[in-house]
Amino acid sequence: MPERRIGILGRNGSGKSTLARAMAGLIDTVEGKVTIGGDDIRKDRKTALRRVGILFQNPEHQIIFPTGLEEVRFGLLQMGHPKREATRLAEAALARFGRAHWAERSTAALSQGQKHLLCVISLLAMEPAVLILDEPFSGLDIPTERALRRVLEDYPGTLVQITHDPQVIAAYDRVLWIDEGRVRADGTPDAVIPDYLAEMTAEGADAFADL
């Protein structure tokens, strides 16, 4: 995908997170393959790890270290940065979000929204060429969401963002609408979002209609 900003829409259970995992090379695809810059990511996991970052929908699944610094530094060490450099980069990444004090903070003591932000900081610190974000604003308070939006706007790499809010991706280069595990529509926001909204708000689209 040559576009730098790609949005993914779809109902609950439509397969957005599953697609995100497949794009990050974390699960096998039955059909098709995932390539980054022409390389099959299943064939070269190490390169894939450097090039693709994924923010999971549930940050509880992502945090593994006891302190904020260790958590942010881990990915940088994995990428091959020497410890001192990795520490410096991790501290800078925390400071960029005004969270320098999280370096020594226990990750277990962070709230859900704070854990989510810590995961975002860890990923951004690694500067992957492709960053996949599965509902990155969920659970964030207004100032934190605004700060994150600004940072994402400046992100030099490719962003793939899953969201339930078409507004968020209205100015993106490309939008995919996922429905029942398949691509239902793929095009510019103007081509995809109106159809998506029309169907989501149509008579008969009531999510509780069976009750």
Ligand SMILES: Nc1ncnc2c1ncn2[C@@H]1O[C@H](COP(=O)(O)OP(=O)(O)OP(=O)(O)O)[C@@H](O)[C@H]1O
């Ligand atoms: N392409 C697919 N082929 C087969 N099964 C799929 C496919 N996509 C999704 N599924 C199944 O549907 C389930 C729900 O998918 P997923 O978690 O990706 O939905 P989602 O769109 O992220 O939903 P939510 O908006 O609630 O986060 C998955 O656990 C998986 O079993």
Ligand SMILES: [Mg+2]
């Ligand atoms: Mg999901």
